[in-house]
Amino acid sequence: MLEEISFIVGGPQGSGIETSAVVLTYAFARAGYGVLVDREYFSNIKGRHSYALFRVSSKRVPKALKYLTNMLVALDAETVFTHYKSLKDGGILVYDVGISLKKFDAIPSIEDELRSRLAKEFKDLGLDGTVESLANYLRSRKNVFVVGLDYSKVIEEFSKEASLKPHQASMYLSSIPTAAVTTLTGLRESALSFAYMRRFNDPKVVEENIKLSKVVANRVRRVYDFPPLLKNSEIGFNEVLVVSGNDVVAMGKVVGGLRYQAYYPITPAADESFTLETYSRFKVGDEYATVVVLQTEDEIAAITSAIGAALAGVRAATATSGPGFSLMVEGLGWAGMNEVPVVITYYQRGGPSTGLPTRGSQTDLLFTLFASHGEFPRIVIASGDHEEAFKDSIEIMNLTEKYQVPGIHLLDKFLANSLMTLTPPELSELRVDRGVVTEGGDNYLRFDMSKGPVSPRAFLGSNVIMYYTGDEHNEVGHISEDPINRINMYTKRMVKLELMSKEIPEDFLVRLYGDLDADVLLIGWGYVKGVALEVMDELSRGGDISCAYLHLRGFSPFPSRFVAEVLKAFEGKNVVALEHSYLAQLSKVIAMNTGFMIRKEIVKFTGRPMLVDEVLQALIKIVEGVSNREVLSLGE
Amino acid sequence: MLEEISFIVGGPQGSGIETSAVVLTYAFARAGYGVLVDREYFSNIKGRHSYALFRVSSKRVPKALKYLTNMLVALDAETVFTHYKSLKDGGILVYDVGISLKKFDAIPSIEDELRSRLAKEFKDLGLDGTVESLANYLRSRKNVFVVGLDYSKVIEEFSKEASLKPHQASMYLSSIPTAAVTTLTGLRESALSFAYMRRFNDPKVVEENIKLSKVVANRVRRVYDFPPLLKNSEIGFNEVLVVSGNDVVAMGKVVGGLRYQAYYPITPAADESFTLETYSRFKVGDEYATVVVLQTEDEIAAITSAIGAALAGVRAATATSGPGFSLMVEGLGWAGMNEVPVVITYYQRGGPSTGLPTRGSQTDLLFTLFASHGEFPRIVIASGDHEEAFKDSIEIMNLTEKYQVPGIHLLDKFLANSLMTLTPPELSELRVDRGVVTEGGDNYLRFDMSKGPVSPRAFLGSNVIMYYTGDEHNEVGHISEDPINRINMYTKRMVKLELMSKEIPEDFLVRLYGDLDADVLLIGWGYVKGVALEVMDELSRGGDISCAYLHLRGFSPFPSRFVAEVLKAFEGKNVVALEHSYLAQLSKVIAMNTGFMIRKEIVKFTGRPMLVDEVLQALIKIVEGVSNREVLSLGE
Amino acid sequence: MGSSQVNYRSGLWIDWCPGCGNYGIVAAVYQAFAELKLRPNEVVVVSGIGCSGKTPHFINANGVHTLHGRAIPFATGIKLANPHLKVVVHVGDGDLLGIGSAHFVALGRRNLDVKVIMHDNGVYGLTKGQASPTLKLGVKTKALPNANIQDAINPIALAIASGYTFVARSYAMNTQHLKEVLKKALEHKGAAFIDVLQPCVTFNDVYTVEYYNKRVYVLEEGWDPVVREGTEDEVRNKMLNALIKSMEWEDRIPIGVFYINPFKSTLEERLDQRFEGAYLKKPPAKQSISYEGKPLLSRDMFKEVFSRFFVEVEK
Amino acid sequence: MGSSQVNYRSGLWIDWCPGCGNYGIVAAVYQAFAELKLRPNEVVVVSGIGCSGKTPHFINANGVHTLHGRAIPFATGIKLANPHLKVVVHVGDGDLLGIGSAHFVALGRRNLDVKVIMHDNGVYGLTKGQASPTLKLGVKTKALPNANIQDAINPIALAIASGYTFVARSYAMNTQHLKEVLKKALEHKGAAFIDVLQPCVTFNDVYTVEYYNKRVYVLEEGWDPVVREGTEDEVRNKMLNALIKSMEWEDRIPIGVFYINPFKSTLEERLDQRFEGAYLKKPPAKQSISYEGKPLLSRDMFKEVFSRFFVEVEK
Numbered sequence A, B: 001m002l003e004e005i006s007f008i009v010g011g012p013q014g015s016g017i018e019t020s021a022v023v024l025t026y027a028f029a030r031a032g033y034g035v036l037v038d039r040e041y042f043s044n045i046k047g048r049h050s051y052a053l054f055r056v057s058s059k060r061v062p063k064a065l066k067y068l069t070n071m072l073v074a075l076d077a078e079t080v081f082t083h084y085k086s087l088k089d090g091g092i093l094v095y096d097v098g099i100s101l102k103k104f105d106a107i108p109s110i111e112d113e114l115r116s117r118l119a120k121e122f123k124d125l126g127l128d129g130t131v132e133s134l135a136n137y138l139r140s141r142k143n144v145f146v147v148g149l150d151y152s153k154v155i156e157e158f159s160k161e162a163s164l165k166p167h168q169a170s171m172y173l174s175s176i177p178t179a180a181v182t183t184l185t186g187l188r189e190s191a192l193s194f195a196y197m198r199r200f201n202d203p204k205v206v207e208e209n210i211k212l213s214k215v216v217a218n219r220v221r222r223v224y225d226f227p228p229l230l231k232n233s234e235i236g237f238n239e240v241l242v243v244s245g246n247d248v249v250a251m252g253k254v255v256g257g258l259r260y261q262a263y264y265p266i267t268p269a270a271d272e273s274f275t276l277e278t279y280s281r282f283k284v285g286d287e288y289a290t291v292v293v294l295q296t297e298d299e300i301a302a303i304t305s306a307i308g309a310a311l312a313g314v315r316a317a318t319a320t321s322g323p324g325f326s327l328m329v330e331g332l333g334w335a336g337m338n339e340v341p342v343v344i345t346y347y348q349r350g351g352p353s354t355g356l357p358t359r360g361s362q363t364d365l366l367f368t369l370f371a372s373h374g375e376f377p378r379i380v381i382a383s384g385d386h387e388e389a390f391k392d393s394i395e396i397m398n399l400t401e402k403y404q405v406p407g408i409h410l411l412d413k414f415l416a417n418s419l420m421t422l423t424p425p426e427l428s429e430l431r432v433d434r435g436v437v438t439e440g441g442d443n444y445l446r447f448d449m450s451k452g453p454v455s456p457r458a459f460l461g462s463n464v465i466m467y468y469t470g471d472e473h474n475e476v477g478h479i480s481e482d483p484i485n486r487i488n489m490y491t492k493r494m495v496k497l498e499l500m501s502k503e504i505p506e507d508f509l510v511r512l513y514g515d516l517d518a519d520v521l522l523i524g525w526g527y528v529k530g531v532a533l534e535v536m537d538e539l540s541r542g543g544d545i546s547c548a549y550l551h552l553r554g555f556s557p558f559p560s561r562f563v564a565e566v567l568k569a570f571e572g573k574n575v576v577a578l579e580h581s582y583l584a585q586l587s588k589v590i591a592m593n594t595g596f597m598i599r600k601e602i603v604k605f606t607g608r609p610m611l612v613d614e615v616l617q618a619l620i621k622i623v624e625g626v627s628n629r630e631v632l633s634l635g636e
Numbered sequence C, D: 001m002g003s004s005q006v007n008y009r010s011g012l013w014i015d016w017c018p019g020c021g022n023y024g025i026v027a028a029v030y031q032a033f034a035e036l037k038l039r040p041n042e043v044v045v046v047s048g049i050g051c052s053g054k055t056p057h058f059i060n061a062n063g064v065h066t067l068h069g070r071a072i073p074f075a076t077g078i079k080l081a082n083p084h085l086k087v088v089v090h091v092g093d094g095d096l097l098g099i100g101s102a103h104f105v106a107l108g109r110r111n112l113d114v115k116v117i118m119h120d121n122g123v124y125g126l127t128k129g130q131a132s133p134t135l136k137l138g139v140k141t142k143a144l145p146n147a148n149i150q151d152a153i154n155p156i157a158l159a160i161a162s163g164y165t166f167v168a169r170s171y172a173m174n175t176q177h178l179k180e181v182l183k184k185a186l187e188h189k190g191a192a193f194i195d196v197l198q199p200c201v202t203f204n205d206v207y208t209v210e211y212y213n214k215r216v217y218v219l220e221e222g223w224d225p226v227v228r229e230g231t232e233d234e235v236r237n238k239m240l241n242a243l244i245k246s247m248e249w250e251d252r253i254p255i256g257v258f259y260i261n262p263f264k265s266t267l268e269e270r271l272d273q274r275f276e277g278a279y280l281k282k283p284p285a286k287q288s289i290s291y292e293g294k295p296l297l298s299r300d301m302f303k304e305v306f307s308r309f310f311v312e313v314e315k
């Protein structure tokens, strides 16, 4: 019995793998485990390969995933071919013996590149290209325990048990992997029922799934009669949230008082707006709060209408990804010029251009810092995990309103789509700060320069009138080309950079995990946080190398002082940037702000998340002086 | 008699000042002088104040302008009020005595900010706010020679001389300043006739203007009977081009083989497309070359249609300014992903947002370097003067085609609109390099990785078919999400950064003017080149301080080695960045690439160009250790 | 006129060219606002970029001078956040039908209660006279190096095809007419579009005051653009009549209201329905979002709203 | 069919959902290309982003899979650079009429010889089923959390209002019909638009095959969409007929050609006229731009072309 396990459940997109992932997460959560799940899928609706990579722990909530898995549960042959290498020695393969004779080169959905790699690998291994030969190989050479089930037989049996017509029964096909997982891990039935109930809200569906699960369990046990893989959880949760990154951001927005969100559909941002729309009306006292969620004609309309709503006094945002943000750049500049607190929730995906639209990246940091022509201050923050994402989605509304600047909240596809068990947030610590708001009064000046860089803000519809323009303007908001007014008004805006730097707590913007006298410093931001912390832990368990991790959460304003101090402390030691990109953009941002050049890096740009084992290996190489730059490639 | 003079001709936009500027430039050019003219105007069609700031030299072509002028020639009262302070002690004011009693606070076109400054100034000086009182003040306190002409009398006399009806004669009003300038400077009549002929191509108009000019000359000489201001030119030109920055870029494009330009009108870029359209058909041998110039529905269509044309094998570009470029960012990324050589000619203007749309800036450097989501290589170069602009507009087509990357050619409004006398370019030194082009052949792969980062390019319509997609793709151009292909294809694109760094001559990307052991190093790019070089000269003439100037022309690839070496040589000395911006963005780019932090800067962001005298003063302050940052403000 | 005390002039110097049609437009706006007694703080005038884009600065009411082509989405956000505001959009023909036409179409589909007044001068005024999308094929106005090679859009037809429920044309030089049309549009519930023929004296030497004066005529008595019953057939017929009318141009150019359909629900109403009456009662701009500096949602309320995400661990 | 030797399938695995209407569309394309014997290297299939955006990859011809909403301007550049290419655009309804509608309108104004085939499925397929601009008001397809609060566009009317000279509708499940319409469009000279009703089996549970099968009918004999004389009156009447037809939907949905006007000049022709015949004779893509690695223009030629800028100094 293991304290924690990693496993993959895979099958064609649209075949129910997505549901399996959600149901399993609920089930493990119900049983008190800590769960983290990465969901990988093609830019495709049906037919291409998709999978969920799980890590489930009885001790804690995992912060990152591993490449090597204890279990590979395949709905189809493609899953076996695609992932066989990630199975640990001694792991378990669950597959459908009904497709044992399927050959990899007869599967059209496998991409050419993988197909030719497989051809080579199988040739090298002397395999004939069938699932069966691969399973045999795994069994004999890799010590893998192969659980071959005949899925059609399972369905046949289930259809009898449940008195369902064959075509009805076959709709439960994708529950087989789920059942195999619960059986092998030893998850109790009540947890599974709970999960199905939560997912489908229909006792009949639950009942039938439980029936199917029993059929599967019996058949699995016929071949695999060992104790269940996973120890009971010792974490001691009372309740948890099962949430994706998209979900927590939507929740944060609701809690933080967002009342207008405009969006144009795009992966991986759209689910957030979908969640928001689902919870767009809720009771507060004896009234209803409503959040207008508008699907616009494009991203230009999304950002500009959100700005309009912000001018009318509403907390307003849009959520998008790279291509959408690229279209919002002009609108962002207008908000900068007019000191409008509008929020862009930005989920990074694989670029450039359409890139890998359903995969992750961290390649848009420099872009967000300098997007739009001309100069104006902005808030740019990035969240490293679900908890930060929740809080940041609230805090960015506070900061943008307080300083009257636009704000960009960076996230990525990894976080957006990964499911986890999260401790429910402490709401009482949260705050809502709307900055200096006024109803106006005589001689109201929207861009009053007499009160410092932040002028009291009245909303359209208040007692006074006001003017806005994207042109340079005077205190009233009318166009002015006067050179002296230009200097004053421009400076009024720009000195907010200093103001924000001074006022926003350093410990919000950056945090050092570990000690200043560690041997190695990892530096990262966003979704490398989890993997960095786990690597740090593993190294500290190893004992030879001590490692610290500098986590950046704020980029504008940038915590230059703190970062420079840490880098100074690590001068002469190994300082390694970690990023899902080619350029390790954070290094450039640091150089620009501090003059420190970070010359070592571990990067990954396959669109798949960094995995603990590969980062560890890469880091060791760097520490050993074998290399200064490691490009990671694991995961399909 | 002076070797060179500076002067201003001003009047309401749309009243003929633009024509005066052009005519005077042609006239001085004809007489062999070196001329540089900055044209300043509001974002307005008629009525607001506009002016031309000239510098004319008998010794050389001026590289930059000065604040203090020898002459202020005013078509209206606003011009006198606006510019009186820039008149040198002992300078000449030409104005219309018909408006002597006009008060500054009765002129609605003067902006509030200037009006209240004037109120204060006049109060302090004890003036009553009329043109007359101001003229008296200038005469008595500033030693200014005031040439008051009665413009309506001039027109009356002229209408008799030329036998024109009064309303016809009054259409020549704006020729009065022109005539005053030629009279006072001693420019010969033949030069003026030439200029009018060139401008209007109508002997009748020329004849009448000469008549008017005589009327003016007589009246001027009645009050000002000194020798002409300006010495005869000693430069020895045979022929020169009289061109604006917009013009030279259009010429470069024609020469360099551009055959498609799509644009959406925007100041200060549109004039380039206009010039291009004017010269879009010309004879080459016995055939006609044609350049398709298309006004599109927006900038998104401009860049994407240019990309389309590039795919079909044509040298293609678009020209725009900040707001337009902000909209092109998504298209740029597609070109990056698909390795398309497309050129964006980018004229910077005052930002952010609509900003100061008819004024200049250098605030878009960081934006262009990182614009668009994801990572891809690009060429970014910037021109510092008309000559560079001509060459760069050709060279960027070569470089983008050679490396199959998109390219951005940075210019600005200062250069775009400034007129100068330019030595005609040496065409025989120019080259056209289309890179590796192929007709295809069997198994043609558009993104062939076997030949290094640059794959042979076939055009749509050649013998083979090809595929393009903004998604990550394989060698054929079909979508691929395979992680290994991803690494390879992504790396293929990105290593062009190194290739370009290695191959593009350093001396194209950067140049040091002056000596490595100078006391002070100025660093700049774009339109500060001229002012930097003039300041360097002035200092060297002064003798106390020796100064060098590091001029950056290329930013991507960035000449890191060279720049770092120069900065190393100047460590401990005064290193001062010069930029029309708030942030001195070049300093950040340098820090990012070299780790050197430049902590001193002279910046200007009023939208008006840096002037020699103010830069000199600011630099001396910095050298004296009084300040690290100087914000310039001169010029209206 | 004059019945209201408010002066709708902002007092700013107007820097349009002398003789520009825009003066007539802004004069009509002053009068219409005055006659409807609109309160300046409850009106938001939104504009794009162009000569027309300066309009809000000349009006004593809230003014939002936005980006080229984007006035409509800005207006959309303002209106949806606070549906009690009167939102009026002033835009150039290049702005609205060139770069902005995706938004123009989208507003029609939404029937949001926003009024769009297009300054139709056939050129890009502020960038010095390039062809706008209402300039006809082959026409060569002053500043063009060659004759126009793109055809004109029929704005009335496009508005009707897009779903606007109030579609009209007026003429900048007929302030009285324009004022009346404006008032009707302001009183209409839903997306309104007015195509205002606006001579640009500086760059358009083809569609001049003389040109229009010769051709423009007012749609009168016999012409009934209003959908009165709301049956599908009636709607279709009124639309078709309007479309046929919109095709007149060469010799006679009709001005007046082309089409009004008061039966279609507005976007605000649709939202209100979705929110079961909670939206119009207390729209976003009127909701308070915090209590003593803290979020409104307590832990319990949070759990209630997001119960689907909560899992009680089974011990 | 089969008369040509070329196989227009690219051989790539097609990853649309089983049963998707797109299969019918691409099948019709293969057939139309084959029957017209188009040479793959002279055809460019341009697409936007969406399920429909993948189309070029499945066709054995040049394929340019562009950006969401921007297929038309990409196609415009390709066609203008090399007017001898056949340029066909495949786009989704969200792509074309949502984010891309400014370009849709602009192409109509230009009448450039580009064919636009809209995959009209009422939803955003590839982003998992949001409402597209052709989904009617109040309809709630599978994936929507609430009923659609935006109204639908009438694509046929919009195309006609924008100036397309060939406007048709077909149905993905009637490959034969679609193929014929495609062939007509390909043979037409000028901007063509085909609205193809395309069931999305995964997300659109309202506009299903059954829905369409019940309602779709073919415009037959009596219906004459072609402008035959080119008089203004005739053009107007044909347009109006088409507009009236386009308003049919609820019970009966006509497919076929709605409008053809062969008289309007294309953008290529207008350019050729501007360039006095030099454009079509040797369009940009066919011009050489250098001689032995140097620009074509000698110093003298340069001076000749740009003589206006040269000033000989008077000694």
Ligand SMILES: Cc1ncc(C[n+]2csc(CCOP(=O)(O)OP(=O)(O)O)c2C)c(N)n1
Binding pocket: B264, B265, B266, B267, B299, B323, B324, B327, B354, C049, C050, C051, C052, C053, C067, C068, C091, C092, C093, C094, C095, C096, C119, C121, C123, C124, C125, C126, C127, C132
């Ligand atoms: C994105 C963008 N592109 C271009 C411009 C430049 N620009 C300023 S005004 C204008 C056109 C104005 O024409 P129109 O909309 O018809 O308004 P008008 O001046 O005629 O009232 C343009 C293209 C801009 N401001 N923003």
Ligand SMILES: Cc1ncc(C[n+]2csc(CCOP(=O)(O)OP(=O)(O)O)c2C)c(N)n1
Binding pocket: A264, A265, A266, A267, A299, A323, A324, A327, A354, D049, D050, D051, D052, D053, D067, D068, D091, D092, D093, D094, D095, D096, D119, D121, D123, D124, D125, D126, D127, D132
């Ligand atoms: C600028 C931009 N915004 C959003 C997206 C995300 N996106 C991908 S496909 C799609 C919609 C597809 O709908 P439609 O155009 O109707 O095509 P279909 O999938 O239905 O064929 C969207 C919005 C994108 N790729 N680019």
Ligand code: SF4
Binding pocket: B045, B046, C015, C016, C017, C019, C020, C021, C022, C051, C052, C121, C125, C126, C199, C200, C201, C202, C203
């Ligand atoms: S350019 Fe034309 S539209 Fe603009 S202000 Fe002048 S006359 Fe009016």
Ligand code: SF4
Binding pocket: A045, A046, D015, D016, D017, D019, D020, D021, D022, D051, D052, D121, D125, D126, D199, D200, D201, D202, D203
């Ligand atoms: S989602 Fe709809 S449109 Fe896309 S492939 Fe599937 S059925 Fe076709």
Ligand SMILES: [Mg+2]
Binding pocket: C050, C092, C093, C094, C119, C120, C121, C122, C123, C124, C125, C132
């Ligand atoms: Mg206009």
Ligand SMILES: [Mg+2]
Binding pocket: D050, D092, D093, D094, D119, D120, D121, D122, D123, D124, D125, D132
């Ligand atoms: Mg669709």
